[in-house]
Amino acid sequence: MEQPKPRPVTIRDVAALAGVSAGTASKALNNQGQLRQETRDRVLAAAKGLKFRPNETARSLGSERTFTVGLLTTDSIGRFSIPVLLGAEDALAAGTILVFLCDTREDPIRERHYVETLLSRRVDGFIVTGRRSDPRTPLAVDVPVPVVYALTPSSDPADCSVVADDEQAGRLAGEHLIATGRSAIAHITGPASFDAVGNRERGLRTALSSSGLSLVGPGVLYGEWSEAWGRRAAQILLRSGAQFDGVYCGSDQIARGAAEVLAASGRAVPDDVALVGTDNWDILVEGRTPTLTTIDLNLHEVGRRAAQRLLAAIDGEPTQGLETCPSRLVMRESTELQRVRD
Structure with a gap:
């Protein structure tokens, strides 16, 4: 043989x-x-x-730089990769470095083609990103230039990855709801298989536990990242008969759908129920009344730090390990303080 x-x-x-x-x-x-x-x-x-x-x-590499970087993404709609790209460009612009954006569409063959093509153009390095925070396998092609993973970390701890703090996102949401007077909080979120979902739930439970509280309702409501799921989940929550005065949603899309059903059922936001989303997607959080309080995952900063780590690696500095960027609370009308009732 x-x-x-x-x-x-x-x-x-x-x-x-x-x-x-x-x-x-x-x-x-x-x-x-x-x-x-x-x-x-x-x-x-x-x-x-x-x-x-x-x-x-x-x-x-090291003898003649091209001042170009490849950015590979699996995010076809650009909702997550564009903020990462903008942050990366902010850091790279000082070195007049151009970025080639390539959408791999989660196709390993397409990804390999892009990597090999960009290597033939002698890019100085790669930033690899996507639309979810689950660890991914490292690039299949043996790459002779530095690689940094942004938002979507590499499964190899020896690689350099910069990610958002999803657990902090859940904790911030819980702490804010409690600070505005809510004590019966439910959770509607995305697919249970996503790492981000589990991390945000963990952070929320930590915040509630610190105040002697626990989640209410029929348990965590897992579903799709969509307004349609937000509507169905809110209906499930209402039919359960559970008493709740706050809801943390795993995405702004889900929160928007939930808000529609709450309003239709006569539950006013924020007077009866405070609502917090995730992502700070401007067309969703500002395009409704009341405007939506949300957790911003700071993707622009994720991209900026990833580019800084890549520049350091290109300059020959050892660069590896996981770096986490803090999330931040963006307060709007959906979580205004409860009014004192007669």
């Missing part, structure tokens, strides 16, 4: 053995950059020991 051919040694293998970034390894091999001689010697020894033969893409 024919034995499989061994995988070619790459710049990342050399970098791992030498304990440096891929950018630093390439600079050392090309006699570029201001590196300590000890670092340069360690990289050269690792390359020799692994019998490394550099390809042209790897050779260009």
Whole structure:
């Protein structure tokens, strides 16, 4: 039986053995950059020991920058990737770096094609993002340039990832509802399989528990990320007979649907029920009456920090691990203080 051919040694293998970034390894091999001689010697020894033969893409890294970055996303509608992109561009603009935005549509073959095409154009690095915060597998292509994952983290803890704080989002929502006088709080959210859903629920329960409270209603209502689900879930909550004066929704879409049903049933927002959403999606939170209090996941900052980490990696600084960006509460009319009744 024919034995499989061994995988070619790459710049990342050399970098791992030498304990440096891929950018630093390439600079050392090309006699570029201001590196300590000890670092340069360690990289050269690792390359020799692994019998490394550099390809042209790897050779260009550290010797000739193109001042371009590839941003790969699975978010076809751009709701999450656009704020990340804008934040990244804010950080990259100081270095006059251009960004190529590619929508992979969650297709591994398409993603591989984009990576290989952008590498042929000698991009200096990649930012990888998506529409959900569940960990994803690292890029399938062996990439000789730095990669930073934004919002959607890499499943490899050795990679560099910058994410939103979903648990803090739930905690902020709970603390705010309690601070405005609510003590019977329900939770309507998205699919239970999403990491963000579990993290937001955990944060909400933490806030309630700290005040001696627990969730009310027929349990957490899991469903789709849609206004239609928000309407159905609010109907379920009302039919359950549970007494509630506050609802935290896992998205602004869900909150908008819930608000419609609450209004139709005679439950005024915020007088009878305070409502908090998630995402701070302007067309939803400002396009209704009353306007919607929500939790902003700070995606612009996620993109900005991811770009900063990428720039550091391109400059040869070791960059890895998980960084979490704080969420923030945006108060509007749907959670005004309860009025004192006669």
